[in-house]
Amino acid sequence: MHLADLPTPQVLIDRPRLFSNIDRVQQLASSAGVALRPHAKTHKSPAVAKWQIEKGAVGICCAKLGEAEVFVEAGINNIRLPYPVNPFSAARLIALMDRATLSIIVDHLEVARGWSDAMRRAGRALDVLVKVDVGFHRCGIDPASGALGFLQAVAAMPGLRLRGLLSHAGHGYHAASEDELRSVAARETETLTALRDRATKAGISLDEISVGATPTLRFSAGQAGITELRPGNYVYFDRTQVALGAATLDDCALTVLATVVSKPAADRIILDCGSKTLTNDQARGITKATGYGAVVVDHRGDGAAPRRVDETLTIERLSEEHATVRVTGATALEPGDRVRVLPNHSCVVSNLVDVVRLVEGDRVVDTLPIAARGKIT
Numbered sequence: 001m002h003l004a005d006l007p008t009p010q011v012l013i014d015r016p017r018l019f020s021n022i023d024r025v026q027q028l029a030s031s032a033g034v035a036l037r038p039h040a041k042t043h044k045s046p047a048v049a050k051w052q053i054e055k056g057a058v059g060i061c062c063a064k065l066g067e068a069e070v071f072v073e074a075g076i077n078n079i080r081l082p083y084p085v086n087p088f089s090a091a092r093l094i095a096l097m098d099r100a101t102l103s104i105i106v107d108h109l110e111v112a113r114g115w116s117d118a119m120r121r122a123g124r125a126l127d128v129l130v131k132v133d134v135g136f137h138r139c140g141i142d143p144a145s146g147a148l149g150f151l152q153a154v155a156a157m158p159g160l161r162l163r164g165l166l167s168h169a170g171h172g173y174h175a176a177s178e179d180e181l182r183s184v185a186a187r188e189t190e191t192l193t194a195l196r197d198r199a200t201k202a203g204i205s206l207d208e209i210s211v212g213a214t215p216t217l218r219f220s221a222g223q224a225g226i227t228e229l230r231p232g233n234y235v236y237f238d239r240t241q242v243a244l245g246a247a248t249l250d251d252c253a254l255t256v257l258a259t260v261v262s263k264p265a266a267d268r269i270i271l272d273c274g275s276k277t278l279t280n281d282q283a284r285g286i287t288k289a290t291g292y293g294a295v296v297v298d299h300r301g302d303g304a305a306p307r308r309v310d311e312t313l314t315i316e317r318l319s320e321e322h323a324t325v326r327v328t329g330a331t332a333l334e335p336g337d338r339v340r341v342l343p344n345h346s347c348v349v350s351n352l353v354d355v356v357r358l359v360e361g362d363r364v365v366d367t368l369p370i371a372a373r374g375k376i377t
Contacts, residue, residue: 001364008259008338009273011349011356015365017253018235018358019051025217025234026056032221037061037080039212039232042347044372045356046074048235059101061212061230065092066375072100074371081105082131082166082212082230084139087114089377094122103127105166107141112154119159129166129208130154132195134188136170143191148198155204164208164227165192172215173284178245181286185211185219193225215244238346239294243285249296249307249342254349254356256293256341258323260333269333271315271323273341277352280318281345291315292323293341315341 003012029036038052039061049060049071059078062068068079069092077100085093085104096102106112106128119126130151133140141150155162169188175181188211196206211220212230214237220226236254237247256277262270273293283289295310312331317324323341333339343349350356351373358366 003257003338003359003362003364006257006357006364008257009271009277010257011277011353012255012257012340012359013236013356013368014253014255015358015360017251018048021235021237021251021253022052022055025231026052028218028221029229030056032226034221034226035228037210037212037228037230038235039063039082039230040067040071040372042232042235043350044070044370044375045350045368046071046076046371047368049074049076052235058228061232062372064375064377065089065096066377067372068096068100068102070372070375072096077101079103080129080210080230082129082168082210084108084111084131087111087118090115090118090122093126094118094124097124097126101127103129103163105129105131105139106154107131107139109150109153112157112160116157116159122159125159125161127161127163128154129164129210130162132165132167132192134167134169134191135184136168138168138170140167143195147195148202151195151199151204151206152202162204162206164206164210165196166208166210167192167212168230169211169213169216169220172213173240173244175215175244175286177286181216181244182219185216185223188216189220189223189225196225214241215246218246233347236346236350239289239342239344240283240285242342243283243287243289245286249309252342252346254343254346255296256343256349258339258341260335260337260339261322263333263335266330267327269313269325269327269331271325271339271341272321273323274321275318276320277349278315278318278323278341278343279345279348279352281343281348283344289344292318293343295325295339296342309342310339
């Protein structure tokens with residue numbers, strides 16, 4: 001099948017770029033002597049997860065238990081949930097423990113006690129890591145206030161095995177320069193290793209120091225003390241990662257194939273990839289990236305690198321089924337013509353479709369079900 005045979009919009013995954021990303025980041029982790037545990041929320045595909053593990057990943061991360069259930073059913077047997085899962089879901093997690101090695105995070109003592117009680121009643125032991133706030137100020141304990149006491153309390157809870165510390169430097173997405181990204185990665189490591197050293201002196205052994213964010217990945221890999229990297233977006237990349245310097249246009253494996261469905265005026269065209277395809281996420285980054293994605297062009301016209309952004313086209317508004325594109329100057333595009341759009345945020349885009357098309361050039365080589373899409377509980 002060729003791309004011309006597909007109705008649009010379609011989410012496309014470029015197979016050579018996908019495997020290049022998997023290989024490159026696995027090599028980065030292996031060369032640094034740290035474990036790679038990709039976050040599967042980006043692709044939500046057991047097929048992609050298996051490719052990552054075949055290349056050397058120790059397992060995967062899932063955001064929600066519903067995702068984990070899908071991946072365990074597909075045969076993935078080492079899963080970490082770096083998300084504050086509530087003990088309300090203990091029965092579901094315990095059921096999975098018979099089929100896979102699972103670990104979760106805790107950052108609240110009552111939640112930790114709830115898990116301790118659930119595990120004690122079930123006669124089980126659950127691996128946990130303590131989530132530490134390293135500057136993003138979302139989840140995680142404050143490393144400067146009561147952190148050691150928190151670790152001591154969790155370490156003493158029956159039914160829990162305290163494995164280590166975990167963080168997410170999400171504030172790296174708001175960095176204004178590469179030096180700032182480097183500094184975010186360094187401060188993250190310093191915060192975690194300092195807390196680990198305090199715990200060691202207090203008699204608490206912490207074997208794992210786990211970090212995860214694609215923008216800081218290239219800097220975190222070289223930090224002494226890190227034992228695990230948990231990037232997710234790297235498998236596809238997107239316009240935000242390009243704007244942050246974490247990828248080039250030619251690294252981006254996920255694009256949206258769209259059709260021009262209307263040209264109401266010389267300065268406006270309409271694509272069929274609205275918010276149900278591209279999402280309303282804005283791009284963030286060191287370099288400016290306006291609009292809800294970028295129309296990308298291949299210089300040779302054969303689907304191969306190098307790419308460039310068509311700067312005459314700005315996707316300035318999304319409706320559910322429409323992408324309104326402002327034309328600066330002139331465009332030869334007419335209704336019926338097709339374009340490739342690089343989304344601002346690939347993780348959300350892959351969650352919006354039932355399948356993605358694995359492609360090489362203009363040829364469709366496979367169709368991958370997004371088996372874990374919509375698993376939000």
